[in-house]
Amino acid sequence: MLEAVELSKSYGAHQALHRLNLRIDPGEVYCLLGANGAGKTTTINLFLNFVEPTSGTATVNGLDVTKQALESKRHLAYIPETVMLYKNLTGLENLEYFAALSGLPAYSQAELLGFLQEAGLQAEAAHRRIGGYSKGMRQKVGISIALAKKAKALLLDEPTSGLDPKASNEFSELLKRLSDRGVAILMATHDLFRAKESGTRVGMMKHGRLMESLSTSDIGHADLEQLYLRHMHD
Amino acid sequence: MLFSIMRNEWRTLLAERSLPAIGLLLALTIGYGIYNGQAWVSFMRESLAATQAEYAERTQKLQSDFLAYEAGSKKPVGFSDPRGASAVGGTSAVPYVALTPGPLAALSVGQSDLYPYYFKLSLRSKYLTLSNDEIENPVNLLSGRFDLAFVIVYLYPLLILALTYNLLSSEHEQGTLAMTLANPVTLKTLMAAKVLTRGLALTVLSLAILVVAIFGLTLTGNGVAWRLALWAVVMLVYGAFWFVLAVGINALGRNSSANALLLAGCWLCFALLVPALLNLASTAMYPVPSRVEMIQAMRNAGKEAQQRGSQTLARYFEDHPELAPAGGGRPDFASLSTAAQQEVDRQIQPILYRYEQQVSAQQILVDRFCYLSPAVLTQQALNDLAGTGIGAYRHFNQQADRFLKTWQDYFFPLIFARKLFVSAELASLPRYVEVPEPGSDIVRRVLLSLAGILVPTLVLTVWAIRRLNRYRLAA
Ligand SMILES: Nc1ncnc2c1ncn2[C@@H]1O[C@H](COP(=O)(O)OP(=O)(O)OP(=O)(O)O)[C@@H](O)[C@H]1O
Numbered sequence: 189m190l191e192a193v194e195l196s197k198s199y200g201a202h203q204a205l206h207r208l209n210l211r212i213d214p215g216e217v218y219c220l221l222g223a224n225g226a227g228k229t230t231t232i233n234l235f236l237n238f239v240e241p242t243s244g245t246a247t248v249n250g251l252d253v254t255k256q257a258l259e260s261k262r263h264l265a266y267i268p269e270t271v272m273l274y275k276n277l278t279g280l281e282n283l284e285y286f287a288a289l290s291g292l293p294a295y296s297q298a299e300l301l302g303f304l305q306e307a308g309l310q311a312e313a314a315h316r317r318i319g320g321y322s323k324g325m326r327q328k329v330g331i332s333i334a335l336a337k338k339a340k341a342l343l344l345d346e347p348t349s350g351l352d353p354k355a356s357n358e359f360s361e362l363l364k365r366l367s368d369r370g371v372a373i374l375m376a377t378h379d380l381f382r383a384k385e386s387g388t389r390v391g392m393m394k395h396g397r398l399m400e401s402l403s404t405s406d407i408g409h410a411d412l413e414q415l416y417l418r419h420m421h422d
Numbered sequence: 423m424l425f426s427i428m429r430n431e432w433r434t435l436l437a438e439r440s441l442p443a444i445g446l447l448l449a450l451t452i453g454y455g456i457y458n459g460q461a462w463v464s465f466m467r468e469s470l471a472a473t474q475a476e477y478a479e480r481t482q483k484l485q486s487d488f489l490a491y492e493a494g495s496k497k498p499v500g501f502s503d504p505r506g507a508s509a510v511g512g513t514s515a516v517p518y519v520a521l522t523p524g525p526l527a528a529l530s531v532g533q534s535d536l537y538p539y540y541f542k543l544s545l546r547s548k549y550l551t552l553s554n555d556e557i558e559n560p561v562n563l564l565s566g567r568f569d570l571a572f573v574i575v576y577l578y579p580l581l582i583l584a585l586t587y588n589l590l591s592s593e594h595e596q597g598t599l600a601m602t603l604a605n606p607v608t609l610k611t612l613m614a615a616k617v618l619t620r621g622l623a624l625t626v627l628s629l630a631i632l633v634v635a636i637f638g639l640t641l642t643g644n645g646v647a648w649r650l651a652l653w654a655v656v657m658l659v660y661g662a663f664w665f666v667l668a669v670g671i672n673a674l675g676r677n678s679s680a681n682a683l684l685l686a687g688c689w690l691c692f693a694l695l696v697p698a699l700l701n702l703a704s705t706a707m708y709p710v711p712s713r714v715e716m717i718q719a720m721r722n723a724g725k726e727a728q729q730r731g732s733q734t735l736a737r738y739f740e741d742h743p744e745l746a747p748a749g750g751g752r753p754d755f756a757s758l759s760t761a762a763q764q765e766v767d768r769q770i771q772p773i774l775y776r777y778e779q780q781v782s783a784q785q786i787l788v789d790r791f792c793y794l795s796p797a798v799l800t801q802q803a804l805n806d807l808a809g810t811g812i813g814a815y816r817h818f819n820q821q822a823d824r825f826l827k828t829w830q831d832y833f834f835p836l837i838f839a840r841k842l843f844v845s846a847e848l849a850s851l852p853r854y855v856e857v858p859e860p861g862s863d864i865v866r867r868v869l870l871s872l873a874g875i876l877v878p879t880l881v882l883t884v885w886a887i888r889r890l891n892r893y894r895l896a897a
């Protein structure tokens with residue numbers, strides 16, 4: 189569903205991503221680990237065509253994201269570290285707007301409220317302005333947008349950073365449900381515990397290179413941390 | 423898609439509560455502008471009515487005086503005979519030549535407070551009947567009067583810029599742009615929707631206010647409909663220019679404050695700097711002879727002509743043998759002074775000619791460089807539609823000159839023939855019939871100005887679309 193082939197990105201002389209080869213199939217949850225500046229966000233931005241690759245290709249559902257930019261975005265949903273929405277509009281209005289942007293036929297009010305509920309937002313919050321939302325609440329609206337879009341691939345950039353443990357746990361539950369529905373998920377994160385819990389695979393990135401990629405079922409919590417630290421050390 | 427974005431934009435606009443404020447500002451400024459223009463037009467109309475009343479009273483009295491002379495109940499008194507052609511054609515029966523304000527004159531004062539809009543005729547050059555220093559400072563591109571045209575040329579763009587300076591940058595700064603562009607929507611569509619929403623809101627708002635305001639004016643005269651229609655088109659195209667400029671600046675990818683600064687700079691340049699520089703350049707390159715210079719020349723010529731006395735008259739008859747009285751004999755005072763006046767007028771002719779040359783040179787310069795500023799073009803187009811532009815005054819002056827010539831040609835031979843008028847003849851003196859400037863001339867000029875705004879707007883559109891295509895989110 190998501191595939192990178194020899195994908196590279198340089199900013200001048202600085203190589204932010206070096207020849208990334210990665211394939212994420214439907215139902216897989218791939219967690220990208222790595223220190224600050226390792227190239228995780230760059231990878232996600234490349235899939236979104238927010239930045240142009242220096243070389244290599246990124247495809248979504250077989251569509252080259254630079255050549256079929258609009259078409260590829262029909263299959264993508266994106267949740268950044270902090271979901272930024274229109275402050276003066278309510279959660280429901282924001283969802284309605286972004287759902288309409290996805291190009292799908294319009295949802296009814298009840299359906300939209302259903303998505304918000306599924307994402308875990310309290311019913312009374314839906315009609316309040318986003319300006320008064322907490323970070324977690326905004327994140328939930330972000331998830332409801334992804335749900336409404338019925339995307340085949342989900343790109344998450346540190347979605348749980350700053351969420352309380354309960355919200356974070358609920359988030360993992362949601363990811364599980366989405367992956368059960370066959371959504372391919374790429375998530376950049378610093379949370380080793382979450383990666384092990386909700387990921388099917390983890391990759392470790394350093395200085396723009398994917399150093400290691402393994403299945404979470406093959407490794408325990410402690411070993412994952414050891415491996416991560418060993419990679420980051422040298 | 424476009425409609426979804428527009429609806430969302432509309433919602434955020436409403437939520438920001440900026441529209442009511444802008445609507446109020448528009449209503450106040452448009453209302454005040456129209457009130458101001460209307461006050462000025464009323465003043466002009468009253469002045470013209472006063473001149474007509476004065477003329478009617480004067481000619482009526484003249485008529486009754488003549489009847490009295492003819493009945494013998496009254497003796498013509500005075501230094502020269504009041505029945506003489508010189509007295510009748512020079513003072514007692516002279517009409518006014520006036521430019522009646524057009525149907526939309528209240529919407530743009532234009533040049534009408536700079537140029538004389540009526541002359542009281544005499545047998546002299548028409549410049550000599552003007553008071554104070556009206557001869558100077560003929561080119562004034564943007565008038566300072568607070569009328570509707572002022573609101574449209576200066577304030578309307580500011581409102582547009584207030585609504586658009588952060589069209590894209592604010593989305594970037596809020597972080598909503600990334601959320602939006604993760605969807606199958608291009609930046610072009612997004613910006614088009616934003617511009618359309620604001621453009622529609624502003625256009626509907628200002629047209630509604632205009633309709634209400636103009637409704638109270640009861641505009642009459644011919645061509646109200648097409649003038650108003652073109653007025654709206656000019657406004658629309660001028661607004662489009664500023665919208666597209668804002669999109670282009672936003673597409674540069676700078677932050678909101680940089681955008682605001684750049685756009686304020688553009689406004690300053692187009693609305694103030696270019697017209698000021700054009701004014702300065704035209705008057706510096708082609709200065710008109712000063713009033714003082716003309717008065718001096720008149721004095722000298724006058725003194726000389728008086729000293730020579732009958733010599734002047736003799737020379738005048740040499741130049742105009744057809745005017746020489748058949749009988750010869752001692753010249754009367756009227757012939758002498760008319761010849762002397764004509765000599766003065768002839769001698770200051772070079773100065774007047776130079777004045778007109780310089781003014782037309784200034785105008786050519788302005789006509790060529792006005793395309794540098796859509797604000798200047800808009801002002802000119804609105805003036806043209808209101809009938810208060812340079813073109814209208816040029817047309818009026820030509821008419822006035824032509825009628826003066828008719829008047830002089832009628833009276834001069836009679837003066838030298840020492841003609842005495844009788845009451846019955848007073849009604850058949852040459853009459854001034856105002857011919858309004860042809861609508862086709864006005865439309866042609868307005869379309870030219872419109873093209874001058876439209877072309878840079880289209881160029882800017884192409885440029886803005888190119889920039890938007892190259893715009894990178896994570897640059
Ligand atoms: N627009 C840019 N111009 C220049 N260099 C950039 C740009 N964006 C990212 N980089 C560089 O690319 C490298 C990778 O950045 P990236 O944001 O992908 O890291 P990351 O793994 O997401 O880090 P973090 O964990 O802090 O989010 C960094 O060294 C960063 O400085």
Ligand SMILES: [Mg+2]
Binds near residue numbers: 229230345
């Ligand atoms: Mg990052």
